[in-house]
Amino acid sequence: MSAAPSDLALFWAGVIAFSILVYVVLDGFDLGVGILFGATRDTELRDEMMGSIAPFWDGNETWLVVVGASLFAAFPVVYAIFLSAFYFPVLLLLFGLIFRGVAFEFRGRGGPSSIWSAGFWIGSGVVAFVQGAAVGAMILGVTVKDGQFAGGPFDWLRPLPVLTGIGLMFGYALLGAGWLILKSDTRLRDWAYRRAPFFAAGMAVSLILAALLTLVQAHGVISRLVERPWALLFVVVCGLALLGVLHGVKSRRDAQPFAFTALFFLSAFGFLAAAFWPYMIPYSITVASAAAPEQSLSFLFWGAGLVVLPIVLVYSAVVHMVFRGKLRITGH
Amino acid sequence: MELDPLILSRIQFAFVVSFHIIFPSFTIGLAAWLATIEGMSLATRNPVYRRLFDFWLKVFALSFAMGVVSGIVMAFQFGTNWSELSARTGPIQGPLLGYEAFTAFLLEASFFGIMLLGRDRTPRWFYFLSCCMVALGTMSSSYWILANNSWMQVPLGHSVVDGKLVPEDWKAILLGPVQRIRWPHMLLGAFLTTSMCVAATGAWHRLRQEAWEESHAMIGWGLGLAAVLIPIQILLGHFAGDLVRQYQPAKFAAIEARWHDEQPAAEVLVGWPDEAKGKNLYALSVPDLGSFIATGTWDSKEVGIESFPKEDHPPVLVPFWSFRIMFGMGLIILGVSWLGLILRWMGRLEDHRWLLWIIFLSFPTGFVAVLAGWFTAEVGRQPWVVYGLLRTRDAVTPSLATPEVLASLIGYILVYALIYGFGVVYFYRLFRDGFTTKTPAATGYGFHMETAP
Numbered sequence A: 001m002s003a004a005p006s007d008l009a010l011f012w013a014g015v016i017a018f019s020i021l022v023y024v025v026l027d028g029f030d031l032g033v034g035i036l037f038g039a040t041r042d043t044e045l046r047d048e049m050m051g052s053i054a055p056f057w058d059g060n061e062t063w064l065v066v067v068g069a070s071l072f073a074a075f076p077v078v079y080a081i082f083l084s085a086f087y088f089p090v091l092l093l094l095f096g097l098i099f100r101g102v103a104f105e106f107r108g109r110g111g112p113s114s115i116w117s118a119g120f121w122i123g124s125g126v127v128a129f130v131q132g133a134a135v136g137a138m139i140l141g142v143t144v145k146d147g148q149f150a151g152g153p154f155d156w157l158r159p160l161p162v163l164t165g166i167g168l169m170f171g172y173a174l175l176g177a178g179w180l181i182l183k184s185d186t187r188l189r190d191w192a193y194r195r196a197p198f199f200a201a202g203m204a205v206s207l208i209l210a211a212l213l214t215l216v217q218a219h220g221v222i223s224r225l226v227e228r229p230w231a232l233l234f235v236v237v238c239g240l241a242l243l244g245v246l247h248g249v250k251s252r253r254d255a256q257p258f259a260f261t262a263l264f265f266l267s268a269f270g271f272l273a274a275a276f277w278p279y280m281i282p283y284s285i286t287v288a289s290a291a292a293p294e295q296s297l298s299f300l301f302w303g304a305g306l307v308v309l310p311i312v313l314v315y316s317a318v319v320h321m322v323f324r325g326k327l328r329i330t331g332h
Numbered sequence B: 001m002e003l004d005p006l007i008l009s010r011i012q013f014a015f016v017v018s019f020h021i022i023f024p025s026f027t028i029g030l031a032a033w034l035a036t037i038e039g040m041s042l043a044t045r046n047p048v049y050r051r052l053f054d055f056w057l058k059v060f061a062l063s064f065a066m067g068v069v070s071g072i073v074m075a076f077q078f079g080t081n082w083s084e085l086s087a088r089t090g091p092i093q094g095p096l097l098g099y100e101a102f103t104a105f106l107l108e109a110s111f112f113g114i115m116l117l118g119r120d121r122t123p124r125w126f127y128f129l130s131c132c133m134v135a136l137g138t139m140s141s142s143y144w145i146l147a148n149n150s151w152m153q154v155p156l157g158h159s160v161v162d163g164k165l166v167p168e169d170w171k172a173i174l175l176g177p178v179q180r181i182r183w184p185h186m187l188l189g190a191f192l193t194t195s196m197c198v199a200a201t202g203a204w205h206r207l208r209q210e211a212w213e214e215s216h217a218m219i220g221w222g223l224g225l226a227a228v229l230i231p232i233q234i235l236l237g238h239f240a241g242d243l244v245r246q247y248q249p250a251k252f253a254a255i256e257a258r259w260h261d262e263q264p265a266a267e268v269l270v271g272w273p274d275e276a277k278g279k280n281l282y283a284l285s286v287p288d289l290g291s292f293i294a295t296g297t298w299d300s301k302e303v304g305i306e307s308f309p310k311e312d313h314p315p316v317l318v319p320f321w322s323f324r325i326m327f328g329m330g331l332i333i334l335g336v337s338w339l340g341l342i343l344r345w346m347g348r349l350e351d352h353r354w355l356l357w358i359i360f361l362s363f364p365t366g367f368v369a370v371l372a373g374w375f376t377a378e379v380g381r382q383p384w385v386v387y388g389l390l391r392t393r394d395a396v397t398p399s400l401a402t403p404e405v406l407a408s409l410i411g412y413i414l415v416y417a418l419i420y421g422f423g424v425v426y427f428y429r430l431f432r433d434g435f436t437t438k439t440p441a442a443t444g445y446g447f448h449m450e451t452a453p
Ligand code: HDD
Pocket: A058, A061, A062, A065, B017, B020, B021, B023, B024, B025, B027, B028, B063, B064, B065, B066, B067, B068, B069, B070, B071, B072, B073, B074, B075, B076, B104, B105, B106, B108, B109, B137, B138, B139, B141, B142, B145, B146, B186
C-alpha cells in the first residue's frame, strides 16, 4: 500500500488528470450551453445555441470515453470500483448523454421536437449534476472490501454530493455562457452577458456551503489539507478567477469570462488533486496499488501516450481552428 | 429461471450491445463509401457523386449519432455490471479499449464535425481528408474491439498472477490467429451491410421511377461491391469455423447441435435442438457431411456436447440457429448480388421488376447476418466470459442487487424504445424524401456555419 507509484503509473495518472480537465472544460461548455438552452423559449436563441456547439460536441464528449478507457487500462481496479459504486449515477449520466446527443439530429426533423428540446437541456443538466455529485461522494469516501465496491446503491445520495452537483450545474452554465459570449455577436451574446454573474454567484454559494459541510463531515480531506496547507492557494486562485469572470462581464471583453472560468476549473481540480493524493478512490485505493502491471502501462505508453496523444492534440486544435471566430448559422 | 443480478446483467448487456452493433455495421461501411464517392467526385467532377454524397451524408449523420450514444453506454457497462471482469482482465482489455479511444474514437468524432458542417469552410482536399479520417477511425475502432473480443474468445499471450490476467506477449494478443480471421470477417460484414443498403435504396428509387442517375450508380456500386466481397466473406467464415473447431470445441458442437461423439458425423441441416432432452427434434440431417464440413474428409470423428463436463455446456438452440441464419443471409447476398449484376450487364435489370423488389427487400440481410454472427460467437462462448479462464457468473459486479439491475434494464428498454423508435421514423423520412430535398447543398445538420463579418 505504501509503495511509491512507478514512473509509468505516474505518467498515466497524469494523462488521466489531463484528460479529465480537457473533458471538463470542453464538454463543460457544451453541457453548459445545453443547460442554458432550458433557460429560454426563444427559438432563434435556441437554434443559435445549438449551432455554436454542433461541430464540437461529439469530439468533446469523446474525452469522457478517453478518461474511462484510460482508467480501465492503467488503473482497472479504480474503473471497476468507481463504476459499480456509482451504478445509478452512471446510468443517469448515460441517459443524459443519449438525450443530449440525439437532440442534434432529432430536433429539426419534425415529430415531437419538444421532447428532444426538453431532452437536450434536461439531459445536459442531469449529466452536469451527476458529475458534480460524484466529486462530492468521493470527498466523503467510498466503501471498498477486497478490491471491490461494498456499499449500497444510494451511498452517494447525501447532502454534500447534492451541493457539489448543483455547484457543477452552475459552473457548467457559467462556462456555457462564456462560450456563447465568445462565439456570438448577436443578441445571444447580450443574453449570456446578463446571466453570467448569476451563475458565478450560484456556483460560489453552493461551493462555499459544500466546503462548510466538508469541514464537518469529511475528515479524510481535512487531515490531508492540514498536511498540505499550500493546497489552499488553489482556493485563492479560484476566488481570483471568479473576480476575473465578473470583470470580463463588466468590461465586455468577449474572451475573458470563458478563459477565467476555465482557470477556475483548473485550480478547483488542482485543489481536489491535492486533497486526494495519493488516493484514487478515497481513502482505500492509491495510485500505486491500483496501477496495472508494467507490461500494460508500457504498451500504452509507447504508442498511445508518446505518439497518438500529441497527434490528437494537433488535430483537435485544427478542428477548432476550422470553426474559429464568431459563428452564425444560416439556411434552415 | 430466477431473476438474479447475473441473468439480468447478461440480458442488459446483450440488449444494449445488440442495439449498438446495428449502427457500427452501417456506419463503418457508410464512412468508407462517403470517402470513396467524395474522392470520385474530386477526380471526375461528375455531379451525380455530389448528389449521392449529400444524401448519404444525412443518413450517415443520423446513424453515426445513434452509434455514438449507444457506444458510450457500452464503454461503461464493463465497469458497472462486470466489475470482476474489469478488475481481473483490465490489464489486457483496458489497453485495447484505451487504444480504441485514442486512435479511433477521437479521430472519428473530431473529424465528424468537419464532415457535417465544414464543407464551405475548408479547401476541398481537406474536406476529402476529413472524410478519410472518419472512415479510418471507424475501421480502426473495429480492429481494436475485435482484438479485445478475440482475446476473450481465445485468450493467448497472458499469464495469471494473483487471479489477475497479465499480458505477456502483445503480439499474440494483437495479431493472434483468431483476430487475423475475425477482424476481416467483421469488417467485410460491415461493408456488406452497407452495400446491400445502398443497392436496396437504388432499387427502391428505380421502382418508383425517379432519381435515374443516382439509382443507377447506387445499384452498380452496391451490388458490385457485394458481389466481390461475399465470396471472400464466406471463405473467411469457413476459416472462422475452423478456428472454433480447434479452440472452442464445445461451441463447435453446439453450432452443429451434435450431442454425442459421432464417426463419421452427420450434418444437421435444420431441426429443433431440445436442450432438456439432449437431442434434436424434427431434424433433417445428411449422413457423413458433418465430418466433411469439419475436416474435409468423410469419416473423421467429431465430438458431441455430452463429452464435455456438464458445467461447461454452452446453450445449443441459439448458436445452432443464429449460425444458420447468418449462413442463410450469406447465401441470399451471394445470389442477389450475382444475379443482379449479371442481368445488369445484359442491360435487362429494368425489365425485371421482381428482381428490383428482391434487391430492395434484401436491405436487412447484412444487419441480420451481423447480429446472428455475434449471437453465435457470444452465446456459444458461454458459460465462459473469457474462454476457459473466467466464468460469466464470476465476472459480475459483486455489489449489485436484483432491484438495481432490474431498474436499469427497464430504464434502458424504455429509453431505447423511445430513441430508436423515433430513429426509425426519421430514417424512413430521409429515405422517403430521397434526392428531392428543397435545400440543395445540405450539410449534415441542415444548416450552415458562417463566420460573422
Ligand atoms: C465492429 C465494430 C464495433 C463493435 C463490435 C463495437 N463497436 Fe462501438 N463503435 C464502433 C464500432 C464497434 C464505431 C464504428 O467506431 C462507432 C459506431 C458508430 C459510430 O458512429 O462509431 C462506435 C461507437 C462507440 C463509442 C462512442 C465513440 C465516440 O464517442 O465517438 C463507444 C464508447 C463504443 N463504441 C464502445 C464499444 C464497446 C465497449 C463495444 C463492445 C462491447 C463496442 N463499442 C462494440
